[in-house]
Amino acid sequence: MSSVKFPYKIELHVHLDGAIRTETILEIAKRRKIKLKWETLEELKSHLVVLERPYTLEAFLEKFHTFMPVVAGDREAIYKIAYDFCEDCRSHNTFYVEARYSPQLLANKMTNGDKPPYAETEGDITPREVVNIICDAFEKGSKDFGIKVKTILCCVEYNPEWSMEVFELCKEFKSRGVVAIDIACGDLAPGVEHEELHTSAFKLAREHGIHRTVHAGENGPVEGVKLALDEMHAERIGHGYRVVDDPELYERCRRENVHFEVCPLSSVRTGSVTEDLDKHPLHKFIDDDVNFSIxxxxxxxxxxxxxxxxxxxxxxxxxxxxxxxxxxxxxRSCFASPEEKEQILKDLVQVYGDKFMKM
Ligand SMILES: [Zn+2]
Structure with a gap:
């Protein structure tokens, strides 16, 4: 099958730092004289692509340690990955996309005095500057490629001390396409350390009209989905497969039309669902006409x-x-403004016809 069948795509759950071109990592490493163990594109690719079993979320996230230090804290690199991302979206006919990332993980100077987790050297790229650079690149890329690229800023589950700053950045950069706050790099579960630092950032986000999505019920327990809805006012759930384990919560999600951002290949390669696709929770989503996207x-x-x-x-x-x-x-579940949403739906009807408006 060719992509011709889907000439207008929308993507709501993609990590900017998880969508870097592999060749870019090599290029930047060379320029910055960062020695990588993997010297050719083939070698690096075969190291980075998650294929070895057993599939686990830990092994999946471990891969990021290879390439994040190459990009973090380098202005040119950060701009390039964001601009190239726009080009890649256009080449896949993705006309509307919400890309997410953690500003702190790409910085080399932390606002709170902490050591930046991935920075090779110190510098002046604060989390705020990271967002500024990426907004510049997304604005230029959106214009050059005729698409719409919005930003979701991620809190990091293991770094609750960053969450308030993430909220502040969402607020400050709202006019530049930052539409929502997320929590990532782990799977939300009740009792996560300093839970209240995360939840209070999300509460403030709601008060300031910033949208909320939460990684939950992926690899961790279904209670994470409940926490996301009740304490973090999530409008969408990243993954959320485990919601099928709790019939009452599942019915509530259907009733409240909660949107699930389903990532099929990822769900298997993180070990979140069984490799036996006949048993994938997605079948239940499909049967029950749950509000989800791919x-x-x-x-x-x-x-x-x-x-x-x-x-x-x-x-x-x-x-x-x-x-x-x-x-x-x-x-319908994207975080664009009502006017933009209306335009996107009009565009979709033009491409696919109006029978889908009722589906
Ligand atoms: Zn994710």
């Missing part, structure tokens, strides 16, 4: 693109019309 999550470690994830769900029984219906779900 995303690629982290192409650099999955070696995937959005079309491949569409193909994967089609192998699981979704027909082409149903995939298109999920693109309409994404349009």
């Amino acid at each position: 995303s690629s999550d982290d192409p650099i470690v999955l070696d995937n693109d959005l079309t491949q994830d569409y193909e994967m769900v089609m192998k699981m029984g979704l027909d082409q019309d149903h995939v298109i219906a999920t693109i309409f779900h994404a349009a």
Whole structure:
């Protein structure tokens, strides 16, 4: 199947730092004289792509330690990955995308005096400057490639002390396309250290009209989904597969039309769901007409693109019309302004027809 069948895609769950081109890592490492153990594109690719079993979220996230130090704290590198991301979206016919990242993980000077986790050298790239650079690149990329790229800023589960700053950055950069706050790099569960630092940032986000999405119920327990809804006012759930374990919560999500950002290949390669696709929770989502969309999550470690994830769900029984219906779900549940949403839906109707408006 070719991507021609889906000439207008929308992606709501993709990590900017998980979508860097592998060749870019080599290029930047060379320029910055950072020695990598893997010298050719082939070697680096075979190291980065998660293929070895057993699949676990830890092994998946471990891969980021290879390439984040190459990019973090380098102005040119940060701009390039964000601008190239726009080009890649356009080449996959992704006309609307919300890309997410943690500003602190790309910085080399932390506002709170902490040592930047990935910075090779100290410098002047604060989390605020990271957001500034990426907004510049997204603005230019959106214009050059005729697409819309919005930003979601991620809190990091293990660094609750960063969450308030993430909220402040969402507020400050709202007019530059930052639409929402997220929590990532782990799977939310009740009792996470300094939970209140995360929840208070999300509460403030709601008060300031900043949208909320939360990684939950992926690898961790279903209680994470409940916490996300009740304490963090999440409008969307990243992954959320475990919600099927709690019938009452599942019904509530259906009733409240909570949107699930499903990442099919990622769900398997993080060990979050069984490799036996017949038992994938997505079947229940499909049967019950749950509000979900399809995303690629982290192409650099999955070696995937959005079309491949569409193909994967089609192998699981979704027909082409149903995939298109999920693109309409994404349009309705995206964090663009009401005017932009209306335009996106108009564009979709023009491409796919109006029967999907009712699906
Ligand atoms: Zn994710």
